[in-house]
Amino acid sequence: MNGMVTSPEEKISNGGFLKKLEIMGNKLPNPAILFLILIAILAVISAILSSLHVTAVHPMTHKPILIKSLLSQEGLHWILTEMIRNYINFPPLGMIMVLTLGIGLAEKVGMMDVAIKASIHSIPKKYVTFAIVFISFMSHLASDAAIVVVPPIAAMLFYSLGRHPFAGFAASLAAIYSGFTANLLIVTTDVLLSGITTQAAKIVDPNAVVTPIDNWYFMSFSVFYLSVLTTIITEKFVEPRLGAYKGIKEVTLEKPSLQQMNALRATGIAALIFIAILLVMLVPEGAILRNPETGAIAGSPFMKGIVPLLFLFLLTLGLTYGLKSGSIRNADNVISMMSESFKGLSGFLVMAFAIAQFIAAFGWTNIATLVATSGAEFLQSINMTGLPALLCFMLFGQFLGLFTASGSAVWALLSPVFVPMFMLLGYHPAFIQMAFRAGDGSLNTIGIVNPFLPLFLEGLGKYKSDAGIGTYLSLMVPYAISFLIMWYLLFIFWYLTGWPVGPGAPQRLW
Template sequence: MSSSSAVEKRQFQQVGFLRKLEIVGNKLPNPSILFLLLIIVLAVLSLILASMHVSAIHPMTHKVIYVKSLISREGLQWIMTDMIKNYINFPPLGMIIVLTMGIGLVEKTGLMEAILKGTIHSIPKKYITFTIIILSFMSHLASDAAIVVVPPIAAMVFYSMERHPFVGFAASLAAIYSGFTANILIVTTDVLLSGISTQAAKIVDANMVVTPVDNWYFMCFSVIYLAVLTTFVTEKFVEPRMGKYEGIQPVQLDKPTPAQQSALKATGIATFIFIVVLLLLVVPEGALLRNPETGGIAGSPLIKGIVPLLLLFFLTVGLTYGIKIKNIKSGDDVVHMMTECMKGLSGFLVMVFAIAQFIAAFTWTNIATLIATSGAEFLKNIGMTGLPALLCFMLFGQFMGLFIASGSAIWSLLSPVFVPMFMLLGYHPAFVQVAFRAGDGAFNTIQIVNPFLPLFLETLKKYKEQSGIGTYLSLMLPYAISFFIMWYILFIFWYLTGLPVGPGVPQRLW
């Protein structure tokens, strides 16, 4: 061993675990290459399991599911015919491209900087972290779009305040992703999960209904509880570890100039008009953006079209500010601003291709479904009851979250087994749903099949070019562990006190 290698090894041994994780993780291949290698591993594994005729019974359809091999005639045909479809239909792809155009216009016109100036000077610095975390929790109203929009803005806020941008990014992302579905408002996830729970509950009781508000007490309290503790973790552990940001010098954000203040006022008026128009399209009975079949908000064009609505909002405020401040003088200026921001997505677009193929292949082989159904059957058969059974259920749901990106997909697999099982033990299906939600989120930021990973890496590289998977994992691991502990403590507290999980919804049926 050379002397330089010996010195490097000695230095590596002296640094902490998270720094070691960053160093080792950043030595991994580029994520595009890494996921292509994972596809090869998956192909070999699927061949082995398929040759062994490994199967399971789907809890919802009761059909036998077999592992399908990628290394087969059927697998080859699927790869050749669905490769482009896997890429184009990758859920975050279109959303990120569309929102980038809108956010890019807001950023390039200078509106983002002007808002940051006003925000920084109006909120006491000691409350900035808590404010960002609370806003991140509330952004669940926009569903997955919040993951695209809010953490990069949080990074910019910290950067502008001469604090490490990684800390702002990580705190916001943890609140959105590890604290997923925790909200004071009723959001789309409440509607989706309650519908799945109702279907599963009817296996035991045909009259049982789980409504979107049945978890409101628990989820509402969790926002304040998690926000306070996440702020503590951020300021006492994460930020001191990150140290002073050594990148490019942040722009000093003085108070908005008179011209900027005038443009901000015009933008505020445009925002007010946008909201009024939106309310007119939503609030009146029979409004255009209500569900045409039920007349409600659930499943309505408003919910399904949240990304286009956000794009229209960004275009409205961006154009208003840009025209007023005279940064936009023609349509060419608008196109140029959007184009400049889209250029930054080139690396993301390449990376997403490999990730989309891996996730699609993992689903097509039925291996993820097999893991879920087999594990659920095992937990059912061991006959554990009470709090230990609920905690094991939570852990299993968390384990599944490492392999399946969609929480609703996991709940669709697990609810037909566990909701009836726990109902027969005397637990309300809404309480079983709470257990799943508390156990589902903590490790979202470090899951294997994270569809937003390319976007996260691109955001980090804006502030540190050498950032890689190791940088991201070492940044988010403290939050993943913290949320794991916080969620379980909260659930155990709720269980032991017997508090209702929602309005008129007790923990037990009897």
């Protein structure tokens, strides 16, 4: 193919200053190593503060807060006796592992890929841009796999319609990457972040729980809001600037086969049956999945069991599609596919170990409570306890996000400080998590540390042989800036309305 002249590595080497930034960013350690380093630093700081007898008064219990040293005998005993418990009890660990079984099966049988292609092929031309963006948001269900699969398909579709493929690629990538975690469904990121937030919230309130659906109102609304605006940005600004496409004409968008489409229809029927059964068990008064004490949905087995229910839903879809399409022939195939999906969890399992130890140690030393209390008192002393404080927190999280490819790692770093601090100012932990999510994603496409950059350049290279980092950035910077503005405006609007961020999750605790 005449467009594939330069390799991704050669393209990156032409980045100049941006290449230097990339090299600097790549020198940052892996998130797991980073948190192990932070634990070592925390140990030293805890020893110093403990020796100086630094204390504070807890604003809720009015008891003195004493710093405990990790380098003391007590600290050593805590590390040895609690290390395994810290890991096993890390809230996201079990939830992510269970969900991976369901998502992994759906992906391995080919359901995800066929569903995306089938949806794209059935879209009327005038709604293509909006549909591409909307599907890209919904593709978060496939986690990082969406970044690999959907933008190239969007580029192919735009090309097949005589439109510039870069516009399709960029619009899809922006929705997935800059609109990260905005979805109508509960995805793995909801589970991961809520688990980290729960752990941090327990520093102030041992009974605090943030569920995966506690940001659902905000994240669902953002899908439609961002889809409409991203469509306008693409069709009115980005695509006209690109002009008519003149280049390679050898890229085709493969249509699903008849067998795949029949399997997809059967899967849709299975999904409807599952949802219908679930509604029967939830909607009627006194239904089995309602709260047995109050009869409400709040605090019900349905709310507490959303992850197992989502797993069963995905398992149903994956099994139906696999059996109907022929990709599953026996039970061994199912186990093999699930086992294969777990291989992709290895990095998360290692990172989760380090994060779990850091958060637990941060809480045990009482440094998290000290910092949160001091921070809350400082913000109150300068009368900065409302929207300005939240916006500064969002900007700080976004700044850190430029230097790491893992948003969950940034949240694991920030949550032990900012969740307790804002809780002491009266904010619900789910609302604080929402503020982080609104501020975290917009600049993902131009982040300094981007492990997918060579993949993106290769995708663009299929349509323009000399596409390099400059091409990529000139394409994505307008989206990054637009999403930055759109996310912040949405957050400010939500804050001013006082709307809850999810079912049973108000903005404030009091």
